[in-house]
Amino acid sequence: SAVISQKPSRDICQRGTSLTIQCQVDSQVTMMFWYRQQPGQSLTLIATANQGSEATYESGFVIDKFPISRPNLTFSTLTVSNMSPEDSSIYLCSVPRGGGEQYFGPGTRLTVT
Amino acid sequence: RKEVEQDPGPFNVPEGATVAFNCTYSNSASQSFFWYRQDCRKEPKLLMSVYSSGNEDGRFTAQLNRASQYISLLIRDSKLSDSATYLCVVRVVLDSSYKLIFGSGTRLLVRP
Numbered sequence: 075s076a077v078i079s080q081k082p083s084r085d086i087c088q089r090g091t092s093l094t095i096q097c098q099v100d101s102q103v104t105m106m107f108w109y110r111q112q113p114g115q116s117l118t119l120i121a122t123a124n125q126g127s128e129a130t131y132e133s134g135f136v137i138d139k140f141p142i143s144r145p146n147l148t149f150s151t152l153t154v155s156n157m158s159p160e161d162s163s164i165y166l167c168s169v170p171r172g173g174g175e176q177y178f179g180p181g182t183r184l185t186v187t
Numbered sequence: 188r189k190e191v192e193q194d195p196g197p198f199n200v201p202e203g204a205t206v207a208f209n210c211t212y213s214n215s216a217s218q219s220f221f222w223y224r225q226d227c228r229k230e231p232k233l234l235m236s237v238y239s240s241g242n243e244d245g246r247f248t249a250q251l252n253r254a255s256q257y258i259s260l261l262i263r264d265s266k267l268s269d270s271a272t273y274l275c276v277v278r279v280v281l282d283s284s285y286k287l288i289f290g291s292g293t294r295l296l297v298r299p
């Protein structure tokens with residue numbers, strides 16, 4: 075099973091600032107996924123990050139707001155830009171697992187004041 | 188309409204009870220199906236995959252009806268430790284990729 079770590083685990087940020095979340099995997103993976111889980115809600119896919127190509131964003135999410143980097147096969151970052159209180163969520167990265175399911179990182183709990 | 192819909196919950200049951208969760212999906216291109224479990228303030232973790240023939244893992248039984256686009260999870264002899272949110276998840280294959288679509292989850296509370 076893959077071991078996934080995320081940094082930071084939590085943060086409290088002021089509106090208008092940006093936060094970069096890091097996701098590190100202990101093995102090489104082609105695809106990495108970024109999700110958002112708003113309070114009391116389920117997971118919503120933000121984007122798919124493939125190494126060596128631009129991330130693919132889901133409807134409702136744009137690169138200017140959520141820029142993603144994928145410099146190698148074990149690492150990715152998601153930036154939440156120009157934050158507002160509506161961005162308060164848990165942000166999770168995940169990687170594929172054999173059989174079509176995914177492993178999830180522990181999440182980054184973001185509060186925007 | 189949501190792509191994956193689940194019973195709203197919460198389900199509050201005594202230890203030892205049998206509880207069933209239902210889920211429907213709307214995308215007929217859905218290829219794989221899963222139940223994930225999410226504990227409070229934790230990440231989701233795979234509970235079990237769901238196969239067309241139905242499958243069982245200990246106290247847990249999953250069923251899939253492709254014609255009705257319906258998935259179920261049955262938990263027998265509930266334990267206190269089963270208290271969690273259960274997420275119905277479908278995998279949709281895209282042109283050169285795939286994505287998982289999550290239901291909103293059903294919360295289960297097992298009481299002593």
